[in-house]
Amino acid sequence: MSFARTRVKICGTTNLSDALSAAEAGADAIGLIFAPVSKRRIDAAAARQISLAVGPSVGRVGVFLDQSPEDVLRLADAARLSAVQIHDRYSEAEWAELASFHPVVRVVGPADLGQMDVPAPGSSITLMLDAPQPGSGQPLDWPALTPAFPVGAWLAGGLGPSNVAQAISALRPAGVDAVSALEVRPGHKDPALVRAFVEAVRRADGPSQR
Numbered sequence: 001m002s003f004a005r006t007r008v009k010i011c012g013t014t015n016l017s018d019a020l021s022a023a024e025a026g027a028d029a030i031g032l033i034f035a036p037v038s039k040r041r042i043d044a045a046a047a048r049q050i051s052l053a054v055g056p057s058v059g060r061v062g063v064f065l066d067q068s069p070e071d072v073l074r075l076a077d078a079a080r081l082s083a084v085q086i087h088d089r090y091s092e093a094e095w096a097e098l099a100s101f102h103p104v105v106r107v108v109g110p111a112d113l114g115q116m117d118v119p120a121p122g123s124s125i126t127l128m129l130d131a132p133q134p135g136s137g138q139p140l141d142w143p144a145l146t147p148a149f150p151v152g153a154w155l156a157g158g159l160g161p162s163n164v165a166q167a168i169s170a171l172r173p174a175g176v177d178a179v180s181a182l183e184v185r186p187g188h189k190d191p192a193l194v195r196a197f198v199e200a201v202r203r204a205d206g207p208s209q210r
């Protein structure tokens, strides 16, 4: 599958104002983190309010870590999510079950590349390569990962306005995701940084894709 332009997800959205500025900046999706360990955690009621407010053209991706597939399904319904992003290691049966209800972003680390089957085009599972500690702002070694980076996968890990073009040029991900580099403090975005991030991705894609 070829991708018209690099998709952008702004993760760790905890409030309506940040959600609306991400939408206005042209983000394709926002991330709503339910992982109990996160400093950017949101509850289902607040997430649902945001989901309903951003409109149909912005994806709402729920982010989960240390949570069972049952919890994911319950929260996805309660928060009106359009996709779920999973940082856990599930069984093949659990991945298949989840993917029969929602588009799934399955997060993998550099050590997983080359060790697992890449989802077939048209599958409802999309891979996302992220740093071993999610939400920590740590960039990966993009040139070293180039040979093993799966076609159609997304990229996260320490991305921001100043380095996302370099990452896109090295790996050509289908989408990019960021949080730490766009915040004034955990869970609160700087709208100017969000705009700069989206613009940097669009510039990296080139004029024909904007």
Ligand SMILES: O=C(O)c1ccccc1NCC(=O)[C@H](O)[C@H](O)COP(=O)(O)O
Residues within 6 Å of the ligand: 011, 012, 031, 033, 035, 037, 038, 039, 040, 063, 064, 065, 087, 130, 131, 133, 134, 135, 136, 137, 138, 156, 157, 158, 159, 177, 178, 179, 180, 181
């Ligand atoms: O960001 C968190 O607090 C977080 C906590 C637990 C699981 C996932 C989490 N974030 C997931 C994301 O999609 C982040 O945007 C991604 O890890 C990139 O983060 P950063 O390197 O800070 O840009």
